[in-house]
Amino acid sequence: MANSAVVVDGLRVVRGGREVVRGVACEVPRGVITGLLGPSGCGKTTLLRSIVGVQIVAGGTVTVLGLPAGSKALRRKIGYATQSPAIYADLTVTEALRYFAAVLGAPESDVDRVITEVGLDGEAHSLVGNLSGGQHSRANLGIALLGNPELLVLDEPTVGLDPVLRDTLWELFRELAAGGTTLLVSSHVMDEAARCDRLLLMRDGRLLADQSPAELRERTGAVDLEQAFLRLIREQEAARS
Numbered sequence: 066m067a068n069s070a071v072v073v074d075g076l077r078v079v080r081g082g083r084e085v086v087r088g089v090a091c092e093v094p095r096g097v098i099t100g101l102l103g104p105s106g107c108g109k110t111t112l113l114r115s116i117v118g119v120q121i122v123a124g125g126t127v128t129v130l131g132l133p134a135g136s137k138a139l140r141r142k143i144g145y146a147t148q149s150p151a152i153y154a155d156l157t158v159t160e161a162l163r164y165f166a167a168v169l170g171a172p173e174s175d176v177d178r179v180i181t182e183v184g185l186d187g188e189a190h191s192l193v194g195n196l197s198g199g200q201h202s203r204a205n206l207g208i209a210l211l212g213n214p215e216l217l218v219l220d221e222p223t224v225g226l227d228p229v230l231r232d233t234l235w236e237l238f239r240e241l242a243a244g245g246t247t248l249l250v251s252s253h254v255m256d257e258a259a260r261c262d263r264l265l266l267m268r269d270g271r272l273l274a275d276q277s278p279a280e281l282r283e284r285t286g287a288v289d290l291e292q293a294f295l296r297l298i299r300e301q302e303a304a305r306s
């Protein structure tokens with residue numbers, strides 16, 4: 066689909082001798098927020114890594130912004146925030162972001178903008194090693210925002226954050242999408258699903274659904290998305306037995 070930022074087809078990934086992504090096909094539309102949801106260990110991070118181009122795949126294709134995942138030309142077009150912050154503890158927030166801006170070729174003026182966007186103005190000169198868990202993950206998110214990438218791939222960006230902060234970050238995601246950025250955000254908190262435009266629901270290495278929240282509610286007859294997810298799992302189990 067020309068309007069898709071990401072097209073995944075027949076993706077298979079083997080990790081630790083086991084197939085952990087088992088024939089996934091999905092599309093991520095441009096300029097909206099797509100949520101990737103599913104229980105711990107279902108393969109979300111592995112799918113995200115395949116899209117970012119850092120995962121060895123056993124089969125299938127992943128096309129990102131019209132190019133094969135991992136293409137050099139994609140490096141500056143994708144912002145990726147991993148689950149475990151990869152940011153130096155002995156630098157201040159500003160220094161760390163300046164460093165990454167230089168590595169990524171992003172303008173230095175991005176640093177202050179990004180610090181404000183992730184709500185770290187008050188900690189701009191604090192050492193990363195002295196930040197709280199939530200502040201640390203927001204600094205990590207800031208790196209992904211440098212250079213205004215076309216596609217943002219965020220692996221559980223709100224984990225460990227209080228509800229107010231989570232809300233603020235989702236407002237930021239919404240603003241970024243309104244400005245044309247494509248966001249792919251993983252979460253295992255189902256209440257975040259309702260904030261997404263599209264949902265990819267995974268379980269056990271497979272995709273259970275690729276729909277909007279409204280379509281998912283209609284398909285399952287459940288108002289609550291957690292219930293909808295559970296109904297899909299039961300449907301799948303019934304179909305197998």
Ligand SMILES: Nc1ncnc2c1ncn2[C@@H]1O[C@H](COP(=O)(O)OP(=O)(O)OP(=O)(O)O)[C@@H](O)[C@H]1O
Pocket residue numbers: 080081082085103104105106107108109110111112148253
């Ligand atoms: N480095 C690795 N070596 C071997 N197996 C791995 C490795 N990393 C992940 N796995 C396995 O791959 C499967 C999928 O893991 P993945 O991290 O993609 O799941 P996830 O849905 O992102 O989980 P979580 O929500 O807990 O982060 C799991 O069964 C996990 O044990």
